[in-house]
Amino acid sequence: MGQIKIVTDSTADLSLEQIQRYNIKVVPITINFGSDSYADGVDLDADQFYKKLTTEKVLPKTSQPSPEMFRQAYDEIAAEGDAVLSIHISGKLSGTLNSAELASKIAKAEVIPIDTKTASQGIGLIVLVAAEAVKRGLPRDEVIALTNKSIPHTFSVFAVDTLEYLQRNGRIGKAASLLGSLLQIRPILYADPEGMVAPYDKVRGRSQIIPSLVAAALKNVSPDQPVNLSVVHSWNKEGAGELLKELQKHYEIVDLHSGMVGPAIGAHIGPGAVGLMIQPSFDSLQKS
Structure with a gap:
C-alpha cells in the first residue's frame, strides 16, 4: 500500500507553519494586475x-x-501506488477543482479531488483534518471518509467592507440580493451548503459586526466541544484581534490560526474584511 499525499491550492490560505508541519503541496493561483502576473504566495505575499x-x-x-500545473504537482510528490487527496476551493466559486479533476485523469498516482464547498482557511481546516488523519496513520478509506465528514461540519462566515470586489470579479453569488440596499448596512456573508457566497446577516454599523460573527459561530458549531478555529482578515488586524478575543470566551480551542487572507481570496473580498472558520476538533469529529 502506497503513501497518502495532500495537495491543495493557495486559496486555502495555509500558513507556512501549517504547510511545513504536514508537508502539504500547495499549487498557486495566479494574480493578475493588468498585464502583470504573480503566483500567489510565491511572487506576491499578502502584505x-x-x-x-x-x-x-x-x-x-x-x-x-x-x-498541467496540477499534474506536475501530483507527479512531483507521488509515485505509482500512492494516493493523492487534492482538496480545493468550492467548485461553485472557482474552476480550480475542475483543473484538478482533469489532471487527476493523467497523473501517475491515484488522485481523489475533493470539493470543500468553502474558501480560505475553511479549506485550510479541512486540509488539516486530512493531514492529521494521515499523520496518525489512519487507513486510506478512513482518511477520505473523515475529510469528507469534516466538510459540512466546517463553518465559514465573514464581513466585508464593500461588495464591490465580489461583484466586479463575478463571485458575489447569492449576496447579489444585498446590492443597492446597503447604505450603513454591513453584510455578513457565509459559504452556504452548496458552496456559494450567500447572505447570512445584515448589521447596522461596524460595532455590530463582531457580535454577529460570534453569534453565527455559536449557532453553527457547538461550544460544548473542543474546536479548531481560524480567524482571518484582509488588512483589518484590529478587527481580527477583537473577534478572536470574543470567540475565546466561548470555545475551548485546540488548533488556532490567526492571519491575513492571501491574494487569491483578497482579490475578491477587498481590504477591511474579517471572518472566521470553525469546526469541531479532530478528536471530536472522529468521535461524532
Whole structure:
C-alpha cells in the first residue's frame, strides 16, 4: 500500500507553519494586475498584495492553475501506488477543482479531488483534518471518509467592507440580493451548503459586526466541544484581534490560526474584511 499525499491550492490560505508541519503541496493561483502576473504566495505575499490593491488603478483578477500545473504537482510528490487527496476551493466559486479533476485523469498516482464547498482557511481546516488523519496513520478509506465528514461540519462566515470586489470579479453569488440596499448596512456573508457566497446577516454599523460573527459561530458549531478555529482578515488586524478575543470566551480551542487572507481570496473580498472558520476538533469529529 502506497503513501497518502495532500495537495491543495493557495486559496486555502495555509500558513507556512501549517504547510511545513504536514508537508502539504500547495499549487498557486495566479494574480493578475493588468498585464502583470504573480503566483500567489510565491511572487506576491499578502502584505505586498494589499499595498498594490490600494494603489493600483486596475482591480486584480485571478486565474486558476492549469491541469498541467496540477499534474506536475501530483507527479512531483507521488509515485505509482500512492494516493493523492487534492482538496480545493468550492467548485461553485472557482474552476480550480475542475483543473484538478482533469489532471487527476493523467497523473501517475491515484488522485481523489475533493470539493470543500468553502474558501480560505475553511479549506485550510479541512486540509488539516486530512493531514492529521494521515499523520496518525489512519487507513486510506478512513482518511477520505473523515475529510469528507469534516466538510459540512466546517463553518465559514465573514464581513466585508464593500461588495464591490465580489461583484466586479463575478463571485458575489447569492449576496447579489444585498446590492443597492446597503447604505450603513454591513453584510455578513457565509459559504452556504452548496458552496456559494450567500447572505447570512445584515448589521447596522461596524460595532455590530463582531457580535454577529460570534453569534453565527455559536449557532453553527457547538461550544460544548473542543474546536479548531481560524480567524482571518484582509488588512483589518484590529478587527481580527477583537473577534478572536470574543470567540475565546466561548470555545475551548485546540488548533488556532490567526492571519491575513492571501491574494487569491483578497482579490475578491477587498481590504477591511474579517471572518472566521470553525469546526469541531479532530478528536471530536472522529468521535461524532
